[in-house]
Amino acid sequence: MFESHFHNECIHSALSNAEKICMVKGLRLTDLRKRVLELVWASHGPVKAYDILDKLGDKSASAKPPTVYRSLDFLKEHGLVHKLNSLNAYVGCSHPHERHVCYFLICKGCHQVKECCNRTLTKAINSTSDEHHFRPSSITLEIEGLCEHCSK
Amino acid sequence: MFESHFHNECIHSALSNAEKICMVKGLRLTDLRKRVLELVWASHGPVKAYDILDKLGDKSASAKPPTVYRSLDFLKEHGLVHKLNSLNAYVGCSHPHERHVCYFLICKGCHQVKECCNRTLTKAINSTSDEHHFRPSSITLEIEGLCEHCSK
DNA sequence: TGAATGCGTGTTATAGTATAACGTAACATA
DNA sequence: TATGTTACGTTATACTATAACACGCATTCA
Incomplete structure (x- = not known):
């Protein structure tokens, strides 16, 4: 869609971006939160909370819904992901620096x-x-x- | 909020409006659909599907989720109600004549x-x-x- | 040092939202 | 009356999200 690109770069830059932002703001981008953010970015489309949950499960078997929702809340709150209400799905924010509509x-x-x-x-x-x-x-x-x- | 008004008039005019529209378009505004529309309008705020379900239950004991969702789908499809995705709730459309954003x-x-x-x-x-x-x-x-x- | 606090996460349970699938009834039309 | 179509009933289940409580770990500050 739209334009093609090397998506690995996307993920990578999104993550390092997020790290910088959290650093500056004094926020804790924990391992869990980072993994969730990574999974949100892993596809270039909107991602469902329970899909994240499944993928998270591969590594840390004990992931439960609150695990994912709490991380998503954190990421949302700080502008690193957006929730698409019409889909109940999440996407990474492509320009999290600016406070923007x-x-x-x-x-x-x-x-x-x-x-x-x-x-x-x-x-x-x-x-x-x-x-x-x-x-x-x-x-x-x-x-x-x-x-x-x-x-x- | 916004401005006060006689809400009974709202409900009444919304319903008769809907009847006209369905008449013109050859749609069947059945009793069920009309009751659901009435319940959407009954409060002036957004209304939840399961609240409609409960109130519907008072009269027709057998209401189940699909009953309500099907009616809501019909009403949405023909512009008589809107779904607010950010709330998972429904409101009556205040000017269902015009195709509008x-x-x-x-x-x-x-x-x-x-x-x-x-x-x-x-x-x-x-x-x-x-x-x-x-x-x-x-x-x-x-x-x-x-x-x-x-x-x- | 250790009590107090706050935060992030684990865990269990449950609430809230929505649809699939199949059957039956009601209506329209030929 | 047969036929197709639409609406509704019913059961079951899927999907989305949060409440509530427990635990561990870091920080602080008395």
Whole structure:
């Protein structure tokens, strides 16, 4: 989907990125959390919590749901992964440095997801929130459809 | 939240609206579907599927999950209700005539939801989809935060 | 030193959300 | 009346997520 790339690089840079960020912020990117993050990035599509759980099980037999959900919560909270509410699935954040409003293009064909940022969109959302005297704290914008490749 | 109103009127007009729409489109708004729609509208906030199930049980003892989900699917498909993915809950659509991109202001304080439409936002979403050669089919835009009243 | 605290994780149990699969009833139409 | 279609009933199960409590380990500070 979208564009091809060497995905190992993705994973690697995502992990080292995360380490830097946690270092700077004084957060503990424990082994468990790192493994979960790695598994989120391992495929380039959205990943289900229970799939992570299964894969985690290969190494540490005792993984149970809370193990995974707690790690995901940590990663979410610090902007390292996003949850796609329309899929109940998780993706790695592709630019975790910036505090950003992002939106997701979710392809129904190849099940891949692209994360995007866009000033116009952000402004539009903020200004319409203002209109309603509404103070936004978190925003979910998920666009399902077909990517260029799959719509052919 | 937002503004007060006589909610009975809401329910009533939503139901008669739905009847008209189904009439025109040749859809069958059965008793069950109508009751589910009524229960979605009964509170002015988002409603959970299993809450509908419970209330349905009062009258027709045999309601089971598929009963409710099937009705909700029907109502969703024809634009009479929306699902809020970030809450796993459902709200009645406040303007089911128009095919529209809508977004939701979800108040964490009073748990009420306002549905809005906005051309600027719609355009922004479409144009950014275009940029990525992405063909959108369904859009989820949910903004959580505090409404005017609750942010005081 | 050791009590107190906080945090991350393990573990058990359970809550909450949703669908598959199959059967039957109700309706529409020829 | 036969036929196909749609809606609904029913049972079972899958999938998603959290509560609650226990344990270990690091930090701190009296």
